[in-house]
Amino acid sequence: MGLTNRQKEFFLFIKNFLDEYGYPPSVRDIAKGMGVTSISSVKKMLDRLAEAGIIKKDSSKARGIELINRGVPLLGRIKAGTPVFSEENIEGYVELAEKFKNTQNLFCLKVEGDSMIDKGIFEDDTAVIKKQPDINEGETGAFRINDEVTLKTFARKEGYILLIPANKRYQSIRVTSKDSFEVIGKLIFVLKDFN
Structure with a gap:
């Protein structure tokens, strides 16, 4: 998959959030959970995860993150x-x-x-x-x-x-x-x- 350690941490946060709540986190949920103050940094990280092919993003939705592989x-x-x-x-x-x-x-x-x-x-x-x-x-x-x-x-x-x-x-x-x-x-x- 070729992700950096930080990208893996973000991906695991999203996966664990989805497993726990049954719906994906919002950008603000991710920022809070990952201890990031900049929303734009979270959005950039989501772009990288989408480029890596492990998530899909729908910018028109507040919780528009879908995991490609839930294995x-x-x-x-x-x-x-x-x-x-x-x-x-x-x-x-x-x-x-x-x-x-x-x-x-x-x-x-x-x-x-x-x-x-x-x-x-x-x-x-x-x-x-x-x-x-x-x-x-x-x-x-x-x-x-x-x-x-x-x-x-x-x-x-x-x-x-x-x-x-x-x-x-x-x-x-x-x-x-x-x-x-x-x-x-x-x-x-x-x-x-x-x-």
């Missing part, structure tokens, strides 16, 4: 193996089947590695994650450990957390109170590319 954002790669850092950069969008109408709080990550193969999760699969701050025992999810991101099954032990792979060649990752740890979200399903 689930593909944010990069997640290691199913040893954790690696995964930047939240939008690389594209994944269109989900019609039955998945509510895509709010969903995002996708491409899987790297083979530590989850016994759960049927392979390299280059697309993991669809629901962003949430907690996860239940035995659920698989995306986790950030000391600024690295991994896909594993969650278990809580006395005094620590265990992130368990689904491949006997890999050891579980033990997370203690000394580690920086965050639940990014729960794995909802995996998309496979059979080409």
